[in-house]
Amino acid sequence: MTLAADLRGLLKTSRVLDAPAELRAYAYDASFLTQLAPRPPDVVVIAASTEDVSSVLRYANRHAIPVTPRGAATGQAAGAVALGGGIVLALNGMNRVLEIDVANMQVICEPGVVHAQLNAALAADGLLFPPDPGSSRMATLGGMASTNAHGMRAVKYGPTSAWVLGLEVVLADGQVIETGSVGSRAKQSSAGLELTKLIVGAEGTLGVVTRLRLKLMAIPRSRAIVLGLFDALEQAGEAVQAVFGAGVSPSAIEILDERCIQAINLYRPAMNPSVEALILFEVDGNPPGVRWDAERVCEVIAPFAQRAEWSDEPERINALWEARSVVGAAVGMLRPGSNRAYCGEDICVPVAKIPATLRAIQDISARHRIPIATYGHIGGGGLHPGHLIDGRDPDEIRRVLRVADDIHQLALRMGGTTTGEHGVGAARAPYMAQEHGSALEIMRRLKHALDPNCIMNPGVIFDPLPLPFELPLTGPVGEPAVATIDPG
Amino acid sequence: MSSLPAFSSSHPLLGSEYSNMLACIRCGLCLTSCPTYVLSLDESEGPRGRVGMARALAEGHLRVTPDLVEHELNCLVCDACTAVCPAGVHMDPLQVAVRSALESESRRPRRVQILRWLVFGWLFMDMSRFRLLARCMWLYQRLGVRWFARRSGLLQLLQLESAERLLPELPNHFVTPHDEQHASASTESTPAAFFAGCVMSTALADVDRATLRVLQRAGFAIRNPMQQGCCGALNAHGGDLPGALQLARTNIAAFEHTQGPIVVNSAGCGAMLKDYAHHLQDDLAWAARAAAFSGRVRDLSEVLADGSLRVRRELRDKVVLQDACHLLHAQRVSRQPRDLLRQIPGLVLTEIAEPGLCCGSAGVYNLTNPVQSRQLQQRKLDNALAPGPAIIVTTNPGCLLQLRSGLAERGSSVRVKHLAEVLDEATTP
Numbered sequence: 016m017t018l019a020a021d022l023r024g025l026l027k028t029s030r031v032l033d034a035p036a037e038l039r040a041y042a043y044d045a046s047f048l049t050q051l052a053p054r055p056p057d058v059v060v061i062a063a064s065t066e067d068v069s070s071v072l073r074y075a076n077r078h079a080i081p082v083t084p085r086g087a088a089t090g091q092a093a094g095a096v097a098l099g100g101g102i103v104l105a106l107n108g109m110n111r112v113l114e115i116d117v118a119n120m121q122v123i124c125e126p127g128v129v130h131a132q133l134n135a136a137l138a139a140d141g142l143l144f145p146p147d148p149g150s151s152r153m154a155t156l157g158g159m160a161s162t163n164a165h166g167m168r169a170v171k172y173g174p175t176s177a178w179v180l181g182l183e184v185v186l187a188d189g190q191v192i193e194t195g196s197v198g199s200r201a202k203q204s205s206a207g208l209e210l211t212k213l214i215v216g217a218e219g220t221l222g223v224v225t226r227l228r229l230k231l232m233a234i235p236r237s238r239a240i241v242l243g244l245f246d247a248l249e250q251a252g253e254a255v256q257a258v259f260g261a262g263v264s265p266s267a268i269e270i271l272d273e274r275c276i277q278a279i280n281l282y283r284p285a286m287n288p289s290v291e292a293l294i295l296f297e298v299d300g301n302p303p304g305v306r307w308d309a310e311r312v313c314e315v316i317a318p319f320a321q322r323a324e325w326s327d328e329p330e331r332i333n334a335l336w337e338a339r340s341v342v343g344a345a346v347g348m349l350r351p352g353s354n355r356a357y358c359g360e361d362i363c364v365p366v367a368k369i370p371a372t373l374r375a376i377q378d379i380s381a382r383h384r385i386p387i388a389t390y391g392h393i394g395g396g397g398l399h400p401g402h403l404i405d406g407r408d409p410d411e412i413r414r415v416l417r418v419a420d421d422i423h424q425l426a427l428r429m430g431g432t433t434t435g436e437h438g439v440g441a442a443r444a445p446y447m448a449q450e451h452g453s454a455l456e457i458m459r460r461l462k463h464a465l466d467p468n469c470i471m472n473p474g475v476i477f478d479p480l481p482l483p484f485e486l487p488l489t490g491p492v493g494e495p496a497v498a499t500i501d502p503g
Numbered sequence: 504m505s506s507l508p509a510f511s512s513s514h515p516l517l518g519s520e521y522s523n524m525l526a527c528i529r530c531g532l533c534l535t536s537c538p539t540y541v542l543s544l545d546e547s548e549g550p551r552g553r554v555g556m557a558r559a560l561a562e563g564h565l566r567v568t569p570d571l572v573e574h575e576l577n578c579l580v581c582d583a584c585t586a587v588c589p590a591g592v593h594m595d596p597l598q599v600a601v602r603s604a605l606e607s608e609s610r611r612p613r614r615v616q617i618l619r620w621l622v623f624g625w626l627f628m629d630m631s632r633f634r635l636l637a638r639c640m641w642l643y644q645r646l647g648v649r650w651f652a653r654r655s656g657l658l659q660l661l662q663l664e665s666a667e668r669l670l671p672e673l674p675n676h677f678v679t680p681h682d683e684q685h686a687s688a689s690t691e692s693t694p695a696a697f698f699a700g701c702v703m704s705t706a707l708a709d710v711d712r713a714t715l716r717v718l719q720r721a722g723f724a725i726r727n728p729m730q731q732g733c734c735g736a737l738n739a740h741g742g743d744l745p746g747a748l749q750l751a752r753t754n755i756a757a758f759e760h761t762q763g764p765i766v767v768n769s770a771g772c773g774a775m776l777k778d779y780a781h782h783l784q785d786d787l788a789w790a791a792r793a794a795a796f797s798g799r800v801r802d803l804s805e806v807l808a809d810g811s812l813r814v815r816r817e818l819r820d821k822v823v824l825q826d827a828c829h830l831l832h833a834q835r836v837s838r839q840p841r842d843l844l845r846q847i848p849g850l851v852l853t854e855i856a857e858p859g860l861c862c863g864s865a866g867v868y869n870l871t872n873p874v875q876s877r878q879l880q881q882r883k884l885d886n887a888l889a890p891g892p893a894i895i896v897t898t899n900p901g902c903l904l905q906l907r908s909g910l911a912e913r914g915s916s917v918r919v920k921h922l923a924e925v926l927d928e929a930t931t932p
Binding site: 110282 | 522551556569590
């Protein structure tokens with residue numbers, strides 16, 4: 016019996032794919048790493064129930080077959096690709112909102128629910144799940160929990176982990192557990208170890224999330240956006256510090272550099288100034304407070320800004336956030352014939368060091384002759400450098416890999432981290448020993464305690480796998496050619 | 504470092520779209536806009552997967568396998584993904600190239616090859632043949648053959664029941680372009696040319712006539728060039744790119760002696776006509792002529808958007824607009840038809856849920872992929888009927904026939920009208 020046939024016999028309602036082109040569609044996420052080394056799984060299971068997930072894991076554990084959980088694969092760090100082969104366990108088909116508990120302000124949902132669709136469903140009851148990734152329209156809740164996604168509003172509302180009250184998790188041996196107290200609807204608890212927080216951010220290396228209990232809040236009655244334009248990056252950094260010092264707590268603070276502004280205008284014209292940095296401050300709450308906050312932010316940033324203005328008109332707010340949410344992909348439009356390479360794209364540094372980091376990124380860009388457009392959540396220190404390359408040029412590929420390495424090293428040198436919110440995946444696994452020191456060994460022990468056969472998402476976070484790069488084939492179809500590349 | 508990776512393709516048919524494929528950065532923003540992904544939640548049924556498979560084929564990492572063919576051909580080419588793609592991937596020409604490449608490597612049964620030649624190589628290539636077939640269908644509807652076919656079980660036997668259900672009552676008179684001029688009915692007179700279409704000028708000739716009347720009232724003097732033919736969209740999406748290009752050249756030449764906008768009332772044709780410039784960009788003899796032609800093409804709602812149309816009657820109807828994908832996504836036209844409907848006194852326009860999700864018509868998709876087509880048709884009808892309209896307005900023949908067929912099956916009294924018909928009614932003196 017083949018793996019696919021075994022699984023088809025085992026599973027009740029889930030689908031099993033094993034045709035070659037179908038598998039190819041699961042060979043990558045948005046990371047540049049999986050463009051260079053796409054790896055089709057041996058089989059894909061589109062899971063339909065916890066019971067089937069449990070059956071898959073029991074089988075895989077018995078036969079020591081790697082299992083890679085996958086949401087929408089919008090990640091940029093090769094965290095949801097079966098780099099060691101085996102089974103891709105797609106959870107996006109488990110996409111039901113099971114219960115909106117309005118009285119207790121909680122929602123119970125499956126992991127495949129798309130973030131924007133959850134908030135659309137909650138809106139009817141005036142409720143909101145506040146973590147807000149730029150990929151809201153495609154990212155799944157399971158993926159958000161597994162990477163502890165932060166998003167634009169984390170500066171006020173915190174990361175996904177702050178809003179996850181409990182999880183149903185299938186462990187590597189197929190056992191199903193519920194974290195956050197069985198059957199509980201409590202909003203807080205001090206009962207024992209916080210297993211929920213252990214699973215959130217574990218990127219599927221400890222188990223598979225099959226159900227989430229999420230905390231909600233009421234939709235803020237009002238929002239306003241302050242647009243600040245800065246001639247110099249340093250002034251932008253000072254303005255943000257001044258806002259924090261003024262006692263205002265914005266719900267989002269986003270910075271776009273000059274290249275990002277150009278990119279947005281190519282995709283959907285929404286802003287067209289010529290400055291070195293643009294910052295969007297969002298404030299939310301009750302209408303009088305929002306107006307006061309917006310005016311106060313304007314007042315505080317005025318000494319640093321070329322221009323500062325605010326608006327509470329929904330159309331203007333939506334247009335600006337829409338523009339901001341697509342900038343990551345739209346930067347590819349800046350250089351015809353080039354595309355964005357997602358590598359070294361998610362660092363986080365101390366807020367005070369943002370201007371210096373942005374300058375250093377510009378230096379890296381000049382040194383390696385790779386254009387970089389940078390944006391990010393400046394309120395929390397998260398920066399997303401977007402590198403533009405022509406993938407047909409092997410030298411540009413070599414140089415962009417060095418750019419990514421330089422940026423990761425820069426983040427660590429600045430006292431930051433190689434990933435602020437996208438997760439480690441396979442792309443940043445090589446930096447974990449440097450970033451965590453001896454703490455990585457403790458993480459490894461925890462991992463082995465829950466997954467002794469190491470079947471859960473191998474190559475991610477711990478123990479990087481050697482990845483063969485795939486070269487273009489000009490002759491007959493055959494096995495992918497293998498080459499090694501030295502990013503240094 | 505002796506061997507460096509780089510992306511390249513030497514595929515003879517996919518090379519022209521390789522840059523388009525490389526533009527996909529796999530962000531996944533397209534997923535939730537794609538009708539087949541929404542139905543299946545399977546990556547290989549989504550735009551990112553389809554681009555990925557096509558790219559692997561172009562790079563030599565995949566060969567043509569049945570699953571690849573199935574997933575690529577399940578694409579509706581509705582361009583919903585193109586409309587949301589922040590990286591600028593354009594799915595329509597990519598699918599045209601992919602289908603052409605798949606066709607060149609496919610081994611179809613002899614009878615299918617003959618049928619394909621008859622449809623793409625013979626029927627669509629000459630409008631006189633198309634009109635002849637339409638006249639035969641007209642006779643079929645009127646000489647009792649239909650009555651016999653339906654009752655005898657012949658349609659069921661030939662598995663033609665659903666196809667036959669899509670066929671509207673054919674009008675007695677078709678619109679046959681013969682270079683005639685339709686004078687402006689207003690004090691203004693702006694030159695324009697009319698693209699009559701194949702299905703539009705025959706099965707839906709009444710819509711073409713309504714369109715001409717509306718254009719006349721809006722102050723256009725319209726020429727209807729004789730040599731024009733089918734737009735070629737069905738050929739292009741059916742894997743016959745050479746046939747589509749032949750039709751493109753015929754149409755470009757046919758309209759070169761006309762002036763003003765080339766007005767089209769079929770969203771699918773309009774999208775294809777606007778894409779001639781892309782498809783012929785590497786043809787030295789035709790690139791400039793194609794660019795000039797495409798630059799003149801306008802949907803009916805676009806040319807009327809300047810407010811030149813005078814509404815004379817009120818229509819006390821509750822209507823919903825069913826956005827045709829090839830207008831909304833491919834041509835990015837959404838405001839104009841709404842503005843035109845809202846200017847009609849008494850008419851109440853209500854928005855529907857999932858406006859960007861295809862109705863499942865998509866050219867001949869309802870014949871080639873009946874399962875997905877039906878799922879999308881039913882979903883669209885559920886959404887369109889939810890506000891309780893009396894009329895569903897659309898701007899594309901495929902959508903019109905797909906919705907009418909679904910409503911007839913449900914026994915619904917809700918009518919489906921082309922925008923031109925509603926405007927004609929509202930502007931009749």
